[in-house]
Amino acid sequence: MIDPSEYRRVMGHFATGVAVVTSCRDDGSPAGLTVSAVSALSLQPTLMMVALDRKSQTHAWIEQCGYFAVNVMEDGRGETLARRFAAGGQEEKFRGVAWHSQTTGAPVLDDALAWLDCRVQAALPGGDHTIFVGEVVAADTREGTPLVYYRGGFGRFVP
Ligand SMILES: Cc1cc2nc3c(=O)[nH]c(=O)nc-3n(C[C@H](O)[C@H](O)[C@H](O)COP(=O)(O)O)c2cc1C
Structure with a gap:
């Protein structure tokens, strides 16, 4: 094993x-968190997969409702x-954020460059994370420039 901070x-x-990644709480209100561990x-x-920290609040809601976007x-x-x-309570996260439901009921953010609506097909153990495998039931894109994350900072994709 190498040191976790060195691995990071x-x-x-x-x-x-x-x-x-968004999902819904049991009262129907939206939940979500920022992720980079996403892959087709x-x-x-x-199918696509997302890896969520088992301690994250959104993790619990995805497990409960069985879908995510x-x-x-x-x-x-x-x-x-x-x-x-990536911070704060769920109410603050969605304040002033426009979203709508597509097929599953998971919140699709109006400002998203692309979105994929997924039904959970499997939840696999992955150390302190869970790998949620989702069946993609709806998806779309719009024109724009993607946000990039590199060495702990946000950046811009320059072709
Ligand atoms: C750029 C970036 C990428 C992140 N990627 C992940 C990730 O892939 N999985 C994860 O569980 N948390 C990730 N996080 C951390 C969560 O967004 C953070 O812990 C969040 O507060 C959890 O919210 P929740 O507990 O309300 O669900 C990332 C944070 C940032 C800023």
Whole structure:
């Protein structure tokens, strides 16, 4: 085993996009958090995976309601959302944030560059995280520039 902080430092060199994964609380109100551990998994069937800390509040809500949406963040406003969804209580996270339900009921953020609506197909143990495998039942995109995360900071994709 290597030191966890060294592992974090090294993996920080793997540039990723940034997404807000959303779900619903038992009273129907929205929940969500910022994630970088997102990946496409399978084409047939269409599956994707997100890795969530078992201590995160959103983890519990996804387990309970069985669905989630992956909202890909855009440069600019997306950075503000990413910072907000990485901290604070769930009510504050969604204050002034426009969202709607698509197929599953998971909140799709109006400002997302791309979104994928997923039904949980499996929840696999992964150390202090859980890998949620979701079947993608609806998805769409719009034009824009993606937000990037690299070595602990947000940046912009320059082609
Ligand atoms: C850029 C970035 C990427 C993150 N990626 C993940 C991730 O992949 N999985 C995770 O569980 N937390 C990740 N986090 C941390 C969560 O967003 C943070 O712990 C959040 O406060 C959890 O919210 P919740 O407890 O309300 O669900 C990330 C944070 C940032 C800023």
